[in-house]
Amino acid sequence: MRAIEVDDVSKRFRMYREKPSSLKQRLLSGRVRADDFWALRDVSLDIDQGEFFALIGHNGSGKSTLLKVIAGILRPSEGLVRQRGRLAGLLELGAGFHPELTGRENVYLNTAFLGLSHRQTDAVIDDIVGFAEVEEFIDTQVKFYSAGMLMRLGFACAVHVDPEVILIDEVLAVGDESFQARCLDRIRTFQAEGRTIVLVTHALDLARQLCDRAVMLDHGRVHALGSPEEVVREMRMTILKHDLEYAREEGSREIEILSGALLYGVDPLDGPLRPGESVTIQVDLKANEPVDDPVVSFALHDGANNFVFGGDTARQHVALGLLDGKRRVRFELGPVPLTGGQYWVTLGVHSRDNARVYHVQDQRYSFEIRQVEGRRDQTFMPVAVEVEEL
Amino acid sequence: MTCAFRRAHAEGATIAATADVIERTSEPPRLRLRHRVRELWSYREVLLNLVRKELKVKYTGSVLGAIWSLLNPVVFLAVFTFVSKVLGNSIQDYAVFLLAGLLAWNLFAVSLGTGAQSVVANSNLVKKVYFPREILPLATVGVALVDFVLQSAVYLGIITLFGYGFVLAFVWLYPLAIVAALVFTVAVTFWVSSMNVRYRDMQHLIGLALLVWFWLTPIVYSARTVYTTLAEKSWGALAWRIYLLNPMAWVVMGLQRALYHSADAEKVLAPFSVGHLAVGLLVAIAAVTALLYLTWRLFFAMSGDFAEEL
Numbered sequence: 001m002r003a004i005e006v007d008d009v010s011k012r013f014r015m016y017r018e019k020p021s022s023l024k025q026r027l028l029s030g031r032v033r034a035d036d037f038w039a040l041r042d043v044s045l046d047i048d049q050g051e052f053f054a055l056i057g058h059n060g061s062g063k064s065t066l067l068k069v070i071a072g073i074l075r076p077s078e079g080l081v082r083q084r085g086r087l088a089g090l091l092e093l094g095a096g097f098h099p100e101l102t103g104r105e106n107v108y109l110n111t112a113f114l115g116l117s118h119r120q121t122d123a124v125i126d127d128i129v130g131f132a133e134v135e136e137f138i139d140t141q142v143k144f145y146s147a148g149m150l151m152r153l154g155f156a157c158a159v160h161v162d163p164e165v166i167l168i169d170e171v172l173a174v175g176d177e178s179f180q181a182r183c184l185d186r187i188r189t190f191q192a193e194g195r196t197i198v199l200v201t202h203a204l205d206l207a208r209q210l211c212d213r214a215v216m217l218d219h220g221r222v223h224a225l226g227s228p229e230e231v232v233r234e235m236r237m238t239i240l241k242h243d244l245e246y247a248r249e250e251g252s253r254e255i256e257i258l259s260g261a262l263l264y265g266v267d268p269l270d271g272p273l274r275p276g277e278s279v280t281i282q283v284d285l286k287a288n289e290p291v292d293d294p295v296v297s298f299a300l301h302d303g304a305n306n307f308v309f310g311g312d313t314a315r316q317h318v319a320l321g322l323l324d325g326k327r328r329v330r331f332e333l334g335p336v337p338l339t340g341g342q343y344w345v346t347l348g349v350h351s352r353d354n355a356r357v358y359h360v361q362d363q364r365y366s367f368e369i370r371q372v373e374g375r376r377d378q379t380f381m382p383v384a385v386e387v388e389e390l
Numbered sequence: 391m392t393c394a395f396r397r398a399h400a401e402g403a404t405i406a407a408t409a410d411v412i413e414r415t416s417e418p419p420r421l422r423l424r425h426r427v428r429e430l431w432s433y434r435e436v437l438l439n440l441v442r443k444e445l446k447v448k449y450t451g452s453v454l455g456a457i458w459s460l461l462n463p464v465v466f467l468a469v470f471t472f473v474s475k476v477l478g479n480s481i482q483d484y485a486v487f488l489l490a491g492l493l494a495w496n497l498f499a500v501s502l503g504t505g506a507q508s509v510v511a512n513s514n515l516v517k518k519v520y521f522p523r524e525i526l527p528l529a530t531v532g533v534a535l536v537d538f539v540l541q542s543a544v545y546l547g548i549i550t551l552f553g554y555g556f557v558l559a560f561v562w563l564y565p566l567a568i569v570a571a572l573v574f575t576v577a578v579t580f581w582v583s584s585m586n587v588r589y590r591d592m593q594h595l596i597g598l599a600l601l602v603w604f605w606l607t608p609i610v611y612s613a614r615t616v617y618t619t620l621a622e623k624s625w626g627a628l629a630w631r632i633y634l635l636n637p638m639a640w641v642v643m644g645l646q647r648a649l650y651h652s653a654d655a656e657k658v659l660a661p662f663s664v665g666h667l668a669v670g671l672l673v674a675i676a677a678v679t680a681l682l683y684l685t686w687r688l689f690f691a692m693s694g695d696f697a698e699e700l
Contacts, residue, residue, distance in 0.1 A: 013698065068697065069414065071520045072412070072414055072520045073516075073517065073518070073519070073520050073697045074697050074698060075414060075415075075416065075418075075419075075694035075695060075698075076414060076415065076416050077416050078416050079415070079416065080413060080414070080415050080416075081413070081414040081415075082411060082412070082413050082414075083411070083412045083413075083414070084411050084412075087412075087520070089519065089520055091518045091519070092514075092518040092519075095514065095515060095518040095519045096512075096514070096515045096519065098443055098447065100446065100447045100450050101443060101446060101447070105442075105443070105446070108439055109439045109440070109443055112433075112435040112436045112438075112439045113436055113515075113519050113521055115432075116435070117435050118435055118438075
């Protein structure tokens with residue numbers, strides 16, 4: 001049975017140049033100028049009962065708007081949403097927390113919004129307080145709480161309610177690692193209990209691991225809908241394309257980089273590399289005029305744009321000689337000692353003394369290395385273990 | 391669409407009895423009273439919690455807390471008894487007369503004043519959480535109602551203590567008047583709170599309107615005086631009729647008749663018998679209930695767009 005049916009839903013926001021917010025202005029200004037902005041366009045999808053469904057997409061793609069329409073906070077401009085069963089929307093943690101009230105009072109207020117009666121909250125209040133780890137402060141006004149405590153208390157309230165349909169907007173990214181792990185545990189329990197969960201997230205791996213199905217929105221339209229593997233793959237594709245459009249290039253172009261590629265065992269779109277696997281950087285060159293003794297180089301930067309590693313043909317004592325026509329250069333990088341994250345590859349062709357730069361593609365290619373769950377390694381080393389009887 | 395809805399509803403009913411199907415369309419929602427009342431009832435905890443929160447916030451940080459609210463009628467009684475004794479007022483037991491109407495007026499005026507901002511002030515909730523939006527103006531009325539009940543208890547306690555007492559033949563008008571006042575308060579609060587979302591100067595307008603309205607209602611002066619003054623004028627009969635269109639006038643006249651019975655009460659109270667007042671109040675209740683239906687419908691239709699407008 002369907003828990004949520006979204007049928008040709010569009011949502012238009014009116015972007016007022018200057019919105020008349022008073023009667024006086026309304027009476028004096030006559031017609032109001034407004035531009036239309038379609039946050040959702042002809043979105044249709046069905047979510048079955050007991051399904052764990054992910055909404056992914058770039059910022060501004062309409063994910064959160066769709067969630068709000070399903071939750072009944074926003075009204076669709078066109079189309080129809082049909083929803084069955086008790087619904088709790090976790091669009092913001094601790095919505096409605098009041099600074100003057102104590103933690104305990106705020107818990108009762110917050111769980112009431114999520115559909116729990118006073119008596120039901122009585123039954124779970126100890127669990128909530130324990131989950132949030134605020135036992136000593138529960139009878140203190142929340143204005144004295146730290147941001148982390150507030151967040152934890154908000155999440156604890158949210159995961160102790162008893163809805164049939166749960167909408168979660170990007171709230172899983174709170175707290176430290178152990179708290180996050182407990183949140184995920186709780187979500188898995190919800191899933192096992194057969195509750196319907198709709199999750200908006202930027203964490204693509206999380207979506208792929210947890211969800212039954214996913215949809216990717218792009219500019220308010222459904223871009224991909226189906227198994228999380230396919231949708232996440234599609235999302236990665238568009239991220240790559242998006243990156244290409246913004247990559248910087250420079251150089252005098254006596255030699256051009258025709259293409260660069262990152263080769264590794266697994267299909268690059270099939271997901272990230274694991275630490276310790278090897279990568280090959282392949283560069284195809286074309287000389288527009290004969291050039292003697294060019295040098296090809298590469299550099300790796302991490303997600304925070306720190307230089308990680310670089311190399312070139314000269315350093316490896318490889319001379320390309322006179323380049324005329326096309327040439328392919330391969331850098332084979334051994335077991336990669338890097339840990340989880342996104343890495344960017346810059347490719348360049350230049351003269352041996354660096355005086356002339358023929359062509360540079362700045363951080364145009366990227367690959368991702370998966371963080372092994374539960375590990376906090378800064379680097380990767382292959383480890384061999386030997387055990388012998390003494 | 392209606393057909394599809396019925397089918398879905400029937401299907402839902404056979405498979406899971408608890409699973410209500412909720413439809414959200416581009417149409418402004420139409421108020422279906424029974425359905426909506428059930429929905430509000432299921433959110434009663436939110437209403438109670440919000441009222442509790444407001445009261446708590448209002449009185450935390452003050453030494454006497456809710457006592458402040460109780461002191462109000464005591465001080466009023468003392469001051470006005472003293473002033474009218476010293477200055478000499480044409481109305482005997484003036485404090486008793488004044489508070490009979492004033493407390494109910496405060497319920498109305500405070501609800502409107504704070505109720506106008508109820509949706510706007512809670513914009514973070516409205517934008518992030520789903521709940522029936524009626525809860526917000528209802529909570530402000532609830533807070534005013536708690537104050538009203540406390541103050542009325544003090545007021546009624548004091549007049550009993552000082553031997554003023556009640557007359558059974560009149561006092562039954564009291565609940566009628568309170569019902570009329572309450573329904574009217576909720577109706578107007580629904581209207582101002584939804585209008586204030588779109589036009590923020592509503593709250594200032596309300597302040598002015600309440601000032602004028604206060605003096606158009608026989609709270610501090612005698613309704614009989616108005617009647618006799620108007621009777622001398624050629625247009626007086628019409629003006630008197632217009633004067634009586636004000637539901638709060640009936641509420642206040644009813645309350646004064648129910649509680650005020652000094653020796654020369656007939657010179658002060660409105661020129662209506664108890665029966666006449668009862669009928670007037672019943673008509674008022676019918677009228678304000680109809681008004682409540684209209685403003686509720688308006689509120690409900692507009693509430694779908696609150697999250698966007700804020």
